[in-house]
Amino acid sequence: MKKSIIFLTPILILFIVVSCSKEHDAPTFSKYGIAQKPANVVASYDTDTDIVNVTWDIIETTSVVDFIVSVSDSSDFDMGNVNPYITHSTDITDMSYLFEVKNYLSADVDSTILYFTVSAVYKEENLNYFIGPRADVPASALIKRD
Amino acid sequence: MSILRGFVITGLTLLLLINSTGSVLAQDEESFVRRSIVSKKDAIVLSVIYPGLGQMTAGQKYKGISLFLAETVSLIFTINSHENYRTKQKVYDKDMIEFNNIAKQQSGEYNDALEQYNDLKDRNDELDNLNTVRNVALIAAVAVYAYNVVDAVFLSSSTSESRQVDNGKSKIVVRSTIIDKNPGILLSKSF
Secondary structure, three states: OHHHHHHHHHHHHHHHHHHOOOOOOOOOOHHHOOOOOOEEEEEEEEOOOOEEEEEEEOOOOOOEEEEEEEEEOOOOHHHOOOEEEEOOOOOOOOOEEEEEHHHOOOOOOOEEEEEEEEEEEEOOOOOOOEEOOOOOOOEEEEEEOO | OHHHHHHHHHHHHHHHHHHHHHHHHHHOHHHHHHHOOOOHHHHHHHHHHOOOHHHHHOOOHHHHHHHHHHHHHHHHHHHHHHHHHHHHHHHHHHHHHHHHHHHHOOOOEHHHHHHHHHHHHHHHHHHHHHHHHHHHHHHHHHHHHHHHHHHHHHHOOOEEEEEEEEEOOEEEEEEEEEEOOEEEEEEEEOO
16 A cells, blocks of 8 residues: 555656646637627618618627728629728718719629628727628628619 | 557557566566576666666566566657647747737738637647647656656565675575565575
8 A cells, every 4th residue: 555655646746747737828719709790781772872871780889990891792792702891980870881883883784783791890909900700691782773 | 639549559558568477477486586687776776777677687577678668658659749749839829929919910800810719729629639648648657667666666576685605616696585575595506
């Protein structure tokens, strides 16, 4: 018994010491946890002005300094031709953006569907104009020119 | 995980070898006494220098070889897994800094951060496994070493003293022995 204790004790101590000696830290995503996805993105096209009015909601606007509206010509958003537009919002609570179709589509296109999604831009101590996650469901707008 | 599996299989094989040679050695104690070429004190010193050396020189050839191999394999695994761990850790630390900088750099994107986070999480798990392999190998090496020393000091049935008597032309060796806990005296003469 005494011999077993003499044999096992140093090994047990070593096991405890060595087990606690991990030299790498696990990554943490907490600093990005503030970033939220906008919801309820709606896009409505006005034929008279050739403008799409994009609206959305976001629950928490703390640290939000701007929004990015992205437009794609594909229902599978990232598979299409994606263009981001910064809203340059002066009032963050005004969650809307007027998208001028004439700057995106040539005049000879009579009819197409465009897809819109929105991301918030964050600025705070840890985030430097960080672009947050996109809204889950892109909004579609049927463009039908006369 | 294949490294760990390999290590476990090798370790078990060596343990079986040590275990199986134990019974052979028990029957071979007399030959052990005959083959002993060093005193117990010297055997302990040799065992402290490297596991198995003391047992081998004291006549416990199979046990000595088993301990020697077990220690060598454990040390190879320890060094190899340690180097592997350190190499991967350096790359991991570099990518970790990049990941943390996404927040600081202007216009860093959430999707990039998420992708890198998931990648780092997987690699963190891999590093955890490598760390475990390294620790197990190190502990095995220490355990073999400790067993070897304890074996040399407490467990071996061995000669405690030997004295050579000059009898004119030939030498007679007188040894006080303990075989299977039975004390006795062994006289041997070389022709």
